Amino acid sequence: MEFKDLEIFQMVAEKGTVSEVAKEFNYVQSNITSRIQKLEAELNTSLFNRHRRGMTLTPEGKALLGYCKKILLLTDEMKKAVQNENEPTxxxxxxxxxxxxxxxxxxxxxxxxxxxxxxxxxxxxxxxxxxxxxxxxxxxxxxxxxxxxxxxxxxxxxxEELVLISDMREYTLDELKDEPFLCFSEGCGYRARLETWYKDQNIIPRKVMEFGTLETILRSVSMGLGVSFVPKSSVAHMEQSGLIQCHTLPDKYSKIxxxxxxxxxxxxxxxxxxxxxxxxxxxxxxxxxx
Missing domain, CATH: 3.40.190.10 (Periplasmic binding protein-like II)
Known part of the structure; x- marks a missing residue:
């Protein structure tokens, strides 16, 4: 059994198809298939259920995957442990x-x-x-x-200090509360802070819009789509250029x-x-x- 076979097995288990793994390793698909078959023969058990939509692990395959992850993790740590302390690789x-x-x-x-x-x-x-x-x-x-x-x-x-940002129109804080909230997905620390502020103020945001990148959020705010809660350092240049304005909230919500x-x-x-x-x-x- 070779470490490369275990790497291939783990990746096939995660991706569910031989074709994707072949591209990842720059191998032909038959090479991936033969390595999996060799591993199954060596262990004398089927590791995958094959079907038209791909491959899923058998109970034996699931058991092997747990050991496989541990073995490859220890192998990686072993390689790193013998690095030159002053010249890491x-x-x-x-x-x-x-x-x-x-x-x-x-x-x-x-x-x-x-x-x-x-x-x-x-x-x-x-x-x-x-x-x-x-x-x-x-x-x-x-x-x-x-x-x-x-x-x-x-x-x-x-x-860092978080600030509530909006476009350059004149707003009162009460008016800002009614603006759509532009944010990252659930699990974002900045989003959680502003949601806590909303909750403490007994506010239910009129609309929450999720975005994948900070750049899109900032451009959307500057065009008047809504408000967001971001680090002040990341928008200082936009504030200085007159593209957005910053509104401070109490330290309980803004200091991070x-x-x-x-x-x-x-x-x-x-x-x-x-x-x-x-x-x-x-x-x-x-x-x-x-």
Whole structure:
């Protein structure tokens, strides 16, 4: 049994089709099929139910998948554990919410200094990113501080002020309450804060509209579609250009921390250790005042 066979098995289990996995590994489909058949022969059991819509795991396949994930995770940790402490290598997969003010300087500093690390960045909302770190799908993530799972440890990145933004028309706060609320999907820390404010004010938003990117939200607000609740640092340039206006809410709702989370029980590899050091260095080099 080879590690590559286990990698292929895990990916087929997750994607449900041989064709997608063949593209991922740049193999012909027959190669993927033969490796799965070889694994089944070696274990003397069927791992998949085959049907016209794809492949689903048998009970034996589900049992193997659990062990497979553990084996491949330990293999990855083993490789990382023998890295040169000062010259990290290998993959580093980081998640982030869309509004991390210092992210460009952190990434630029890290990538220029540690060129042998293959760093990938994935965006999402806090709740989703927390789940992916817990499930070992990400090495760490920049998220909004909350009550995290006990298996996670957090490193403070910076403090932020959230502001309610609207277009340039004149509004009273009561009028803003009636505007459509433009936001990310459920699980976003900023959305949760404004929803708490709405609740405390006994307000039911007239309309909630979900968007996939910050850029779309900001452009929509500037055109008068509705209001949103975002970090002040991410819209300072638009406020200065007269495209939007900012409205402050009490500290209870507006003061927030961005943190970097990782699993507390995984080996602290050289690549992730140096990434955390880079975060700390960026805080000293360019402190943010609110």
């Amino acid at each position: 290998g993959k580093l997969e980081i998640g982030t919410v869309e509004t991390v003010y210092q992210l460009p300087i952190i990434l630029t500093t890290y990538i220029k200094k540690y060129k042998n690390v293959d760093l990938s960045l994935f965006s999402g909302v806090t709740e989703t990113l927390e789940e992916e770190v817990l499930n070992h799908k990400l090495d760490g993530a920049f998220v909004t501080e909350s009550d995290f799972h006990p298996d996670l440890v957090s490193h403070e990145v910076f403090n 921390k961005t943190v970097f989370i990782r699993r507390s029980d995984t080996y602290l590899t050289a690549s992730i250790k140096k990434f955390i050091e880079t975060i700390e260095t960026s805080k000293k080099a360019e402190p943010i005042s609110n």
